Amino acid sequence: MALRRFDLEAGGDSFAFKSETEEKIVFWRGKYPADKQRSAVIPLLWLAQKDNNGWLSEPAMREVANRLEMPYIRVYEVATFYTMFRLQPVGKFHVQLCGTTPCQLRGAESLKDVCTKEIGKAMYVTDDKRLSWEEVECLGACVNAPMVQINDDFFEDLTPESLSAILGRLRHGADVTPGPQIDRVNSAPEGGTTVLTDASLFDGSRTKVSALPNLPKPPEPTPEATGRPDAQGPTNVHREEPAKVNDKVEPVKAGDARASTFDDLKRINGVGPKYEQMLNDMGVTQYAHIAAWSQEKVDEVEKLLGFNDRIDREKWVAQARLLADGKFDEHDRDYGRGKN
Numbered sequence: 001m002a003l004r005r006f007d008l009e010a011g012g013d014s015f016a017f018k019s020e021t022e023e024k025i026v027f028w029r030g031k032y033p034a035d036k037q038r039s040a041v042i043p044l045l046w047l048a049q050k051d052n053n054g055w056l057s058e059p060a061m062r063e064v065a066n067r068l069e070m071p072y073i074r075v076y077e078v079a080t081f082y083t084m085f086r087l088q089p090v091g092k093f094h095v096q097l098c099g100t101t102p103c104q105l106r107g108a109e110s111l112k113d114v115c116t117k118e119i120g121k122a123m124y125v126t127d128d129k130r131l132s133w134e135e136v137e138c139l140g141a142c143v144n145a146p147m148v149q150i151n152d153d154f155f156e157d158l159t160p161e162s163l164s165a166i167l168g169r170l171r172h173g174a175d176v177t178p179g180p181q182i183d184r185v186n187s188a189p190e191g192g193t194t195v196l197t198d199a200s201l202f203d204g205s206r207t208k209v210s211a212l213p214n215l216p217k218p219p220e221p222t223p224e225a226t227g228r229p230d231a232q233g234p235t236n237v238h239r240e241e242p243a244k245v246n247d248k249v250e251p252v253k254a255g256d257a258r259a260s261t262f263d264d265l266k267r268i269n270g271v272g273p274k275y276e277q278m279l280n281d282m283g284v285t286q287y288a289h290i291a292a293w294s295q296e297k298v299d300e301v302e303k304l305l306g307f308n309d310r311i312d313r314e315k316w317v318a319q320a321r322l323l324a325d326g327k328f329d330e331h332d333r334d335y336g337r338g339k340n
């Protein structure tokens, strides 16, 4: 860390916060409990720096220490540690030039040359007291490198020419526009967006799901089944009516009087709420239904549920037989969650 000493001469003998700053001091101190008021040292130093033309004189640090009832040395330690606090006079517009790798790779060295040429060496204040500069570490705007911070604003995507123009305007009291100095909005690509340009991506029209590719395909209806010689096969995976697996059981919906005949199929390891609902829609509502499945029926259900050998692998039929016989303990011992 660089050794930082404060300028004991330039700061005079006294410092006073501006009257309008008192309200801000109350605000910041109010964030901390009465016995933790010293925690407000950084915001108060920041306010003191703003009231002292952008730098912290020794009397300003003493005033902060007195306000917070802190030993002077504790405040000096904080002020000399953080480079956001400047310990010697700066110009009305103080340039912090990022010299860290991303900015360096994008031309920070040539910006440094501009500052040296137009202002002077680092921390020198121009005779008109308007400009000064220093090199700092990454300011967190690397995507728009190279960049500088001037007082509270970032100026990004700089070239020697654009920085020189900004310094010239500041020197002559003209307005400057912070942010990227090229044709881009914030961190968006230069010249405008190049991807995701389809407006329909953002107008909500694509959020409606018409078909899910991993749902099981319904069996092709035959003309005989529909009774219509011109019956058309399904065009996508959506089914108006679920395929019926249990010949003897009609699909049962919520609120149906037969709801009491529903077994908790989720007890079968491998069946979750979604598959239980799909099974119910197929008319499979009891352990006994599954217990009675033949291999042919298993294969049929596999297809309807979009599985690949899962029912056999998870032994749904064997599980259902135990559950249908009321052998819950035996089932849980052999097939409880985590056993498959």
Ligand code: FES
Residues within 6 Å of the ligand: 098, 099, 100, 101, 102, 103, 104, 137, 138, 139, 140, 141, 142, 143, 145, 146, 147
């Ligand atoms: S490296 Fe310059 S802003 Fe991060």
